[in-house]
Amino acid sequence: VTIEKNYDSEFCGSIPLHLVNLIQPHGVLLVLDKKDLRILQASENVQDYLTVTADYLLEKSLAGFLPEGQYKDIIGKINTQVTQEKIPFTLNFKIQEKEVSFSALILPQQEYVLVELEESKATPEESFVKLYQHIKYITSLLKQAGTCQEIAQRTAEELKQFSGFDRVLVYQFDPQWNGIVIGQSKEEDMTDYLGLRFPASDVPKQARDLYFKNPYRLIPTRDYTPVRLVPVVNPLTQRFTDLSESNLRSVAKVHLEYLGNMNITASMSLPIIIEDKLWGLISCHHKTARYPGYEMRSAMELLSGILSAQLEAKQREERMALRVQLRSMHVKLMEQLYATGHFADGLLDGPTSVQDLLSLTGAAVVYEGNIWTSGNTPTKQEIKELASWLRRNQNNGLYATDTLPQSYPHSKAYKNVVSGLISMPINAEQGEFILGFRPEVTQTINWGGNPDNAIQMEPDGKAYHPRNSFATYQETVQSTSLPWHEEELGAAETLRNAVLEKIIKERY
Numbered sequence: 001v002t003i004e005k006n007y008d009s010e011f012c013g014s015i016p017l018h019l020v021n022l023i024q025p026h027g028v029l030l031v032l033d034k035k036d037l038r039i040l041q042a043s044e045n046v047q048d049y050l051t052v053t054a055d056y057l058l059e060k061s062l063a064g065f066l067p068e069g070q071y072k073d074i075i076g077k078i079n080t081q082v083t084q085e086k087i088p089f090t091l092n093f094k095i096q097e098k099e100v101s102f103s104a105l106i107l108p109q110q111e112y113v114l115v116e117l118e119e120s121k122a123t124p125e126e127s128f129v130k131l132y133q134h135i136k137y138i139t140s141l142l143k144q145a146g147t148c149q150e151i152a153q154r155t156a157e158e159l160k161q162f163s164g165f166d167r168v169l170v171y172q173f174d175p176q177w178n179g180i181v182i183g184q185s186k187e188e189d190m191t192d193y194l195g196l197r198f199p200a201s202d203v204p205k206q207a208r209d210l211y212f213k214n215p216y217r218l219i220p221t222r223d224y225t226p227v228r229l230v231p232v233v234n235p236l237t238q239r240f241t242d243l244s245e246s247n248l249r250s251v252a253k254v255h256l257e258y259l260g261n262m263n264i265t266a267s268m269s270l271p272i273i274i275e276d277k278l279w280g281l282i283s284c285h286h287k288t289a290r291y292p293g294y295e296m297r298s299a300m301e302l303l304s305g306i307l308s309a310q311l312e313a314k315q316r317e318e319r320m321a322l323r324v325q326l327r328s329m330h331v332k333l334m335e336q337l338y339a340t341g342h343f344a345d346g347l348l349d350g351p352t353s354v355q356d357l358l359s360l361t362g363a364a365v366v367y368e369g370n371i372w373t374s375g376n377t378p379t380k381q382e383i384k385e386l387a388s389w390l391r392r393n394q395n396n397g398l399y400a401t402d403t404l405p406q407s408y409p410h411s412k413a414y415k416n417v418v419s420g421l422i423s424m425p426i427n428a429e430q431g432e433f434i435l436g437f438r439p440e441v442t443q444t445i446n447w448g449g450n451p452d453n454a455i456q457m458e459p460d461g462k463a464y465h466p467r468n469s470f471a472t473y474q475e476t477v478q479s480t481s482l483p484w485h486e487e488e489l490g491a492a493e494t495l496r497n498a499v500l501e502k503i504i505k506e507r508y
């Protein structure tokens, strides 16, 4: 379905997420000079982890706090490809005779380097062998699933068990960036979101874009006190440090409130990326605080990659099957076309017609002042007017719409209701077309809360909140047909070329 409204308002999309100068407190962030590992900025919570203040660390080189050998190691990591893949390693921080062991992540930027330190805390069930076996098992299950939907549902179920989160959702974006929950596994007492659609503003553009920089977004608890980086301005760039790539980055207030409205405390989301496009998300919720260790997160990251690959393969398979089916129908239609006197009769009548090829309920040919029709079509007078509208407005090759009344309001009056149109010009300048029609299919969209209330403005016009109810809100979409698949458009173009060829052959 094409949904007319676009809830991805400029408004939500313009909240700056990366220049907040704040992090969540479940780790420490250091900003280093790339040249000499001098500590330019540190998060104020170093005190909780290292018993010294952030100020104590500033201007000193990280090298002074590393055991023998690790300095070179880190320089190496800053300069190699490995860090681009974001692989954590163990860093031992030596300070005042004490050594503290961290899981570290190095994120080299243009001029500086971000170093994220989290306490190493792999739990027994996160041992490599266990995780590896789980992943292998889940992968084999996914391979058996028959459809994208099944893959999504399986993933939700397995990932819930695997990760221990209370609810796991698989969420697919629609062309307007609204998203629909296509797989779900949850604790019984939690709200059921399966099949619900959420407006695009819930995950605005800049938040979606960050999934290309980060393999996941983790919020162990929404109930935290953000920690500042000091000094506030990066002394090297004289600007705020860009925290886009940092997992620790503090969370936008509106989203924390959103999690509260969903009655969850912890959230972790991972991207599903297909053909370099964000196809969907895996969203994990927990009623209480939850802080999976690096090992578990890495395993989940791997699974989201495997899921993406499986979905991509399944989609390709489904498309291929459709293409094969269209091709064989095209061949039959061609035989019929060449066995029939006039191409219009060959297209519209007989055992295999253009209606069969393109799943139409009616079709028409407007050619040399005549109109041929078959099936459910507008009247000849209406078709004549439609052709002259197309001649003026849609004369640039193939044109297809699943909401004709929107672009051509006259069609609202058709007695034979037509919501979908595909137009294959023969000679657009002369108003000559092959036209295919699809009927209206009324669709009910179940939104997770009224999308018109997605943003709640306070009277001052400045403060705002996310919606506070996710109760199902039904919207009925009318004047819309089933959508045109890319493969069908391809088949229409092929057909059009074949018809043009036949016409030319007959003429000369």
Ligand code: BLA
Residues within 6 Å of the ligand: 011, 012, 013, 015, 017, 169, 171, 179, 181, 193, 198, 201, 202, 203, 204, 207, 217, 218, 219, 250, 251, 252, 254, 255, 258, 267, 268, 269, 281, 283, 284, 454, 455, 456, 465, 466, 467
């Ligand atoms: C972030 N919104 C997000 C994220 C998700 C969602 C998954 C990523 C962070 C995370 O994993 O928690 C949305 N989560 C969903 C949806 C489901 C789900 C739809 O589980 C479906 C079941 N949000 C609003 C409004 C605004 C907004 C009105 O509701 C803007 C005015 C913004 N959402 C918003 C922002 C972020 C976000 C700014 C990024 C938060 C951050 O990374 O700091």
